[in-house]
Amino acid sequence: MPRPPDPARAAARREAVTAAAARLFAERGYENTSVTDLARAAGLSSGSVFYHFPDKRAVFRSLFERDLPQCRELVERSLDTDDPLESILGMVDALGAEALDPTAPGIMVELLRQVDRDPELARIVSENASVLHRGFATLLRRAIESGTVDGGLDPDEAAAWIQAVIDAAFLNAENDTDPRPMLRLIVGRFLAAPTTGKAT
Amino acid sequence: MPRPPDPARAAARREAVTAAAARLFAERGYENTSVTDLARAAGLSSGSVFYHFPDKRAVFRSLFERDLPQCRELVERSLDTDDPLESILGMVDALGAEALDPTAPGIMVELLRQVDRDPELARIVSENASVLHRGFATLLRRAIESGTVDGGLDPDEAAAWIQAVIDAAFLNAENDTDPRPMLRLIVGRFLAAPTTGKAT
DNA sequence: GTCTATACAGGGATAGAC
DNA sequence: GTCTATCCCTGTATAGAC
Structure with missing residues (x-):
């Protein structure tokens, strides 16, 4: 039949x-x-x-089309908080967790390569990155306001670097150690308002 | 003729x-x-x-065969110092400078891809990375000894993460801003011995 | 929808003249 | 050493039967 x-x-x-x-x-x-x-x-x-x-190429793109909703959701959840610094670190943890997927490093590298050669793919991932960027930058501004993050940092620049360090964690994930503790440490210290000197 | x-x-x-x-x-x-x-x-x-x-493949490998001597030289020069933390940051600066080469990000990504597929290439770059790793780790041990770097860090793990953060700078180098100031800031804060609490 | 068969193009590597 | 010519293979994408 x-x-x-x-x-x-x-x-x-x-x-x-x-x-x-x-x-x-x-x-x-x-x-x-x-x-x-x-x-x-x-x-x-x-x-x-x-x-x-x-x-x-469309097969490759299909790997990333499903990411955007999750990404938006993570950011929305993270913006709803009283402790913006802790919320940033929570986002870092959540994103770092994806590096535990054994295919993550390989896919990440392919993505970096293909993104310059497929405008449609570029659109998808840049939308994704923008959502994260805005999330980080917004939280950074709030955290600077409340004095928990170093006011000398530019929120947009710092957001970009946080994302870069997370990307590096993906690339470095060949071994099966959980990158999250060190990721949290590095980002935490990067952002921390100087303890000495001007307190609010 | x-x-x-x-x-x-x-x-x-x-x-x-x-x-x-x-x-x-x-x-x-x-x-x-x-x-x-x-x-x-x-x-x-x-x-x-x-x-x-x-x-x-040998053409691709030729791009990296010339790096090893420079790399050794950098490490040797850096080990000859009284201030190990400053010397680490100097190495970070020197390596970060290479990210200013406009071909650097593209080559970096290709390298990550090809290294798993060409054992001879893997040998070359792992030798390179080992030299840097040993340089960083040695300086970290000295700096911890002298109290300028956080003694809670594992020197080998920290060295690996410094290298990962430098890699992040390469990936982030699409814009033509000099990554060195932020690189120095991030690594410096990552390593810094806590100012409060146990002084030597 | 799913298959088989194939058109069509392009790339790595070699042969052999010069 | 350097060239031209070419072998051989593989891959994307399409055509058309079922």
């Missing part, structure tokens, strides 16, 4: 391709993974991959 | 390929740059590239 159109099943197969892509792109890299490789790993034919995705 | 063998000229052409590779690999990525592209940019034929290099 020739299967009736089944959107649920189709979505599942699309998802299978995305999952295979996360693993294979991380292990072997984007260019060293053929669409046929993805198809085999996901249990379908290469022709079918091109039915579900317009081209190979 | 059919030129006599001229090793100097040959070395110059080899060097031209390396220079073209730095630019093109950074701009377009390793896989998206063909040997023919490199050859054209360096002003010779693709056949000649394979005369000077055994294969394409």
